[in-house]
Amino acid sequence: MTTALRDLLSRAGVALNEGRPAGAEPALRHAIALEPAAAEALCLAGLAAHLAGRPDGAIRWFGRTVRLQPGNATAHSGLGEEFRRAGRLDEATRHGRLAAAIEPGDVNALHNLAITSYDRLEIGRSVACSRCALRLAPQMPGPHFELAEALLLSGRFEEGWDEYEWRFRLPGAPPPLPPHLLEARGTAPPPQWDGRPLPDGGRLLLVADQGFGDVIQFARYLPLVEALGPDLIVAASAEMVPILRQLVDEHRIHEDWGSLPDFQAWCALSGLPRLFGTTLETIPSATPYLDADPELAAWWKRRLDQLVPRRYRRIGLVWAGRPTHGNDHNRSLDLHRLAPLLDLDEVAFVSLQIGPAAMEIGRYFGRAPLINFGPEIADFDDTMAILRGLERLVSVDTAVAHLAGAMGVPVSLLLPFAPDWRWLLEQGDSPWYPVATLHRQTAPGCWDEPVREVAARLRAESRRRGAAQFPP
Incomplete structure (x- = not known):
């Protein structure tokens, strides 16, 4: 390695250690121009692109690194993380396993592999990877928290709650009490x-x-x-x-x-x-424990009565969460993916969607009426009042779904393949909210089946209702 190349890599390394990927990139471009086959420069370029939030660039640089240097564990680990975030879980697993095999003592590689295994619902492997990482670094918060999520998802609450306490030590996590309050x-x-x-x-x-x-x-x-x-x-x-x-x-x-x-x-x-030593059998699940203000609920019901024909069922709809949520790309979907629902007869959908996703309503031309209450919702008092006037809510994993469950309003919950821990594995109901039915993806990113399940449920309910009103 030439002195010029060493100086450029040193300068880039300092910038990356200080969390300044933009400051590292000019030196890395210069280094790669000097020596296109310098694996260290290529790997650092992949890290800089990752830190700058450019996954395509990270994949390109890490990919060039492993082609030149197949035994580079850092590049394999970086590829595994980028492919996981892109939902390319098979490729993520392959590179994650290579990184862990090349460097068995690489805690970050084991931690990333634990996360990828969770996303693939290989929960036993996820637990094993987290435990391996913790044997190497007992005080590292990430593997503790990932272990907590895997244990809780599989219903192993006793150990899971203890591990869940590490959530406040995660990098960037706000402390539960601000330091200035105690000082x-x-x-x-x-x-x-x-x-x-x-x-x-x-x-x-x-x-x-x-x-x-x-x-x-x-x-x-x-x-x-x-x-x-x-x-x-x-x-x-x-x-x-x-x-x-x-x-x-x-x-x-x-x-x-x-x-x-x-x-x-x-x-x-x-x-x-x-x-409180909560187990699956002792979850406080009595509902409702929340309700709407009666006067506000009556006001919103009058709005609904004005807008929805009497014979139509009133079904709430939320298809996206906050875009800033770390898992939003998995839990949210686009409105057009709900087409099987929005083609039902004599059903009026009431949108409680807020945020950028609500703009999709402007492009809606479905068969069922879709009433947009989102812009009028000022707070959770309004949300509860609207929910009280609905027969059911169909929602992705958002606060509104929790709210319906806590109010005793039936909720059909659309869940990603690897759901949040609180929805457990496989089952179609929830011990946290007895009024909830859970509809799960059978493959990562595929919403077709859970949406069809909810549409079939609503269709069957309508048939039963019609048979009760007009018996043979």
């Missing part, structure tokens, strides 16, 4: 709650952490916590207040960290299943 108090931070009653009626802070769907799901534990007698306060975003005030007095809910009174212990809402 401002000038004392030792209050401990994480261990589930036992606090002495002398001490105050407990619960933090409504993670996504909206998580808060809705785990809010069911609030009455169980209150039954233990602590002076309870809840920290939550403003969006969650319509949900939480149905389960705890509104004056106990704080939207601003600065308004919190002193507290003696704290716990994330998502940590309550572990503290």
Whole structure:
């Protein structure tokens, strides 16, 4: 290696270590121009493209690297990760296994292979890869969290909840309590709650952490916590207040960290299943535990009565989640993929879709009426009120699906091939929401079968309804 090439690679390495892929790329372009067959430069170019969010470029550079240097574990691992994100799981598995075979001690390769195995629903292999990674790096958060997801998905809750506690240590994960909150108090931070009653009626802070769907799901534990007698306060975003005030007095809910009174212990809402020793058999599943405001529900029902003929069934529809969600490319679909549903007779679909995906309604020319309430939904109070006037919700894995389940509104849930852990494996129902039916992809990215299942269910319900109204 020439001195010039070594200097260029050193400069690029410094920029990449500092998280500046754009700063590394000029040096790498120069290096590759000097020596097109320099495998180290090509591999670093693949890493820079990966960090810059250019998967095609990463695949191209990593691919050139392994053609020149088939034993380069880093390039194989990089290809495995890029192919996994692109849904090319067979190729991801092949390169991931090569990386792990070349470098058995490469923790990142084992971790990436665990994620790919989960995406292929090879849960036993995913667990094994995570455990191998943790034997090498016991304090690495990623394999702990991936192990948690695989264990919980397979119903192994006891160990799964313990591993799930590593979620706050993941790189980039916000802490459950902001550091400045504890620093401002000038004392030792209050401990994480261990589930036992606090002495002398001490105050407990619960933090409504993670996504909206998580808060809705785990809010069911609030009455169980209150039954233990602590002076309870809840920290939550403003969006969650319509949900939480149905389960705890509104004056106990704080939207601003600065308004919190002193507290003696704290716990994330998502940590309550572990503290209560939740198993598949003991999930608090009584529904409804949420409901709509009666006056608001009546107002929305009048809107529906004006827009939907009486003989039409009223079915809610949500086909996409937040685009910023890390798994949104797997859980969301395009409106046109729901064509078998939207061809049903005497069914009016009510869109509760918000965000960029709602713009697809402008290109809708389906047979069934599609009423767009999305632009009028101000908050979860509106969403609950609309749901109360519907017969059923058809939805991908979003907060609205959790909301329907918590209200006791039947929900047909469209799930990707490798679903979130809470929907478990294979079964067509959910112990978290007894009113939910689960319709799963049978192959990654293929929505045809679950959509046809829901359409067939709605069609059969319509036939039964017609037979009951007009008996022979």
